[in-house]
Amino acid sequence: xxxxxxxxxxxxxxxxxxxxxxxxxxxxxxxxxxxxxxxxxxxxxxxxxxxxxxxxxxxxxxxxxxxxxxxxxxxxxxxxxxxxxxxxxxxxxxxxxxxxxxxxxxxxxxx
Amino acid sequence: xxxxxxxxxxxxxxxxxxxxxxxxxxxxxxxxxxxxxxxxxxxxxxxxxxxxxxxxxxxxxxxxxxxxxxxxxxxxxxxxxxxxxxxxxxxxxxxxxxxxxxxxxxxxxxxxxx
Numbered sequence: 001x002x003x004x005x006x007x008x009x010x011x012x013x014x015x016x017x018x019x020x021x022x023x024x025x026x027x028x029x030x031x032x033x034x035x036x037x038x039x040x041x042x043x044x045x046x047x048x049x050x051x052x053x054x055x056x057x058x059x060x061x062x063x064x065x066x067x068x069x070x071x072x073x074x075x076x077x078x079x080x081x082x083x084x085x086x087x088x089x090x091x092x093x094x095x096x097x098x099x100x101x102x103x104x105x106x107x108x109x110x111x
Numbered sequence: 112x113x114x115x116x117x118x119x120x121x122x123x124x125x126x127x128x129x130x131x132x133x134x135x136x137x138x139x140x141x142x143x144x145x146x147x148x149x150x151x152x153x154x155x156x157x158x159x160x161x162x163x164x165x166x167x168x169x170x171x172x173x174x175x176x177x178x179x180x181x182x183x184x185x186x187x188x189x190x191x192x193x194x195x196x197x198x199x200x201x202x203x204x205x206x207x208x209x210x211x212x213x214x215x216x217x218x219x220x221x222x223x224x225x
Binding site: 004006033035040041042043044045048088090097098099101102103104 | 115153154156159169201214217219
């Protein structure tokens with residue numbers, strides 16, 4: 001199937017630091033979604049992006065739809081303990097019916 | 112409150128047994144999906160349904176079956192043909208497929224082998 005490369009796979013940071021993660025592909029996307037999953041729960045939608053170059057914020061989270069339409073970025077500013085979890089990107093390839101998911105970025109915060 | 116309800120939260124399967132995972136949504140969504148999640152991996156699509164009485168195989172449909180008799184319900188059966196069923200199963204729904212509508216997820220069912 002189609003592949004989304006999400007990096008990094010894991011991050012260990014100090015509380016208060018900023019975080020950046022990204023997803024890249026060789027395919028062209030017309031939608032990017034970012035989700036957060038807490039242990040034992042389902043993913044929760046954080047941000048949805050629909051246009052190349054679009055920059056959208058949700059509180060301390062900011063995500064961008066890459067200009068090439070082949071990548072997306074998620075930034076978290078001033079991390080806090082409740083930011084711990086796994087962050088997934090998901091994209092809808094142009095002309096496709098199904099979402100493609102990245103492998104996830106596991107965020108751990110040291111107090 | 113509108114949402115997606117998966118049950119049970121935990122399920123155990125004996126050798127050779129079929130088990131059924133429930134997924135119900137009251138969001139009036141047309142499309143529903145089943146994903147499998149293994150530790151340290153992303154989500155893999157098992158089956159999806161765009162409309163009542165219709166469904167399509169995803170990337171890993173072998174050993175699974177579904178039905179979509181009602182708009183609100185999309186149960187997943189893990190059959191004895193699925194030799195490695197231990198995983199976290201997630202159900203999702205969206206207003207439509209392929210039309211850039213975000214999928215919303217339930218809280219999952221963790222299936223283990225006895």
